Amino acid sequence: MASSKDSKTFTAANRAAWDEVASIHAAQNMGKLRSAFAEPGYVSLDAHVTERLHEIGVADKHVAQLCCNNGEELISVRNMGAGSCVGFDHSENFLSQARELAQIAGVSESVRFEATDIYDIDAEYDDHFDIVLTTIGVFSWMPNLPAFFAVIARLLKPGGCLLSEEMHPVLMMYEESRTGGPSYIAYSYFKKEPWKDTEGLDYYGGSTYDAKPAYSFQHTMSDILMAGIDNGLTLRHMVELDFDISLFCRDLEDSEAVPPLGFTMVMRKE
Numbered sequence: 300m301a302s303s304k305d306s307k308t309f310t311a312a313n314r315a316a317w318d319e320v321a322s323i324h325a326a327q328n329m330g331k332l333r334s335a336f337a338e339p340g341y342v343s344l345d346a347h348v349t350e351r352l353h354e355i356g357v358a359d360k361h362v363a364q365l366c367c368n369n370g371e372e373l374i375s376v377r378n379m380g381a382g383s384c385v386g387f388d389h390s391e392n393f394l395s396q397a398r399e400l401a402q403i404a405g406v407s408e409s410v411r412f413e414a415t416d417i418y419d420i421d422a423e424y425d426d427h428f429d430i431v432l433t434t435i436g437v438f439s440w441m442p443n444l445p446a447f448f449a450v451i452a453r454l455l456k457p458g459g460c461l462l463s464e465e466m467h468p469v470l471m472m473y474e475e476s477r478t479g480g481p482s483y484i485a486y487s488y489f490k491k492e493p494w495k496d497t498e499g500l501d502y503y504g505g506s507t508y509d510a511k512p513a514y515s516f517q518h519t520m521s522d523i524l525m526a527g528i529d530n531g532l533t534l535r536h537m538v539e540l541d542f543d544i545s546l547f548c549r550d551l552e553d554s555e556a557v558p559p560l561g562f563t564m565v566m567r568k569e
Contacts (some may be wrong), residue, residue, distance in 0.1 A: 321392035370397025
């Protein structure tokens with residue numbers, strides 16, 4: 300777990316790396332998203348996420364998404380019937396895409412996007428949200444997971460729920476083959492040092508470039524659960540997934556020995 304000072308160093312570096320890749324992602328997916336959100340009620344979320352949202356009850360709820368990227372998921376939640384929504388992310392370049400999509404979808408008055416380090420979300424939002432949403436990859440970008448869950452806990456109203464769709468931490472043990480072979484185990488499940496990536500964050504097209512450094516972190520399943528529990532959240536749901544949700548090591552879902560590839564989790568602030 301990184302110290303507060305180290306966390307700032309890592310999150311600042313990651314902000315620069317995400318700002319850098321925003322135009323690459325936009326070239327690959329913004330055209331499709333503009334067309335999709337021009338259709339009333341468009342929802343981009345997978346069925347296993349929308350099912351959880353319906354179980355929690357999304358209608359008219361105040362929803363926050365942490366690390367919302369281009370906003371497509373939060374706009375989708377609004378299109379499912381949520382009330383006011385706020386997306387938080389540190390990359391202004393991605394948030395400009397989010398605001399454009401919200402405008403196209405006709406929800407810009409009820410879906411707002413704020414640029415901030417996630418650890419520094421303003422206290423005006425404490426006890427404000429019925430649902431906090433995190434999606435694929437967010438946990439691994441967090442240098443200090445307990446502090447991240449502390450933010451979630453203070454944002455939620457009593458009785459509010461965290462819904463997370465995530466890569467499974469076991470998947471972080473794997474590396475993709477550079478020669479077309481199968482993905483293979485390369486790292487300890489209990490890895491302590493961060494990964495440093497300087498080949499870029501183009502997980503859509505898979506291109507590499509001389510990128511600004513980005514840092515990600517291994518958190519075990521017990522790290523994740525205890526970070527929530529220690530911040531007063533109660534586990535209400537968890538399902539491990541045997542199919543690809545992260546565009547990483549995609550061959551594993553068809554392998555003979557399939558590891559857990561993802562999970563959905565609901566935790567409640569009692």
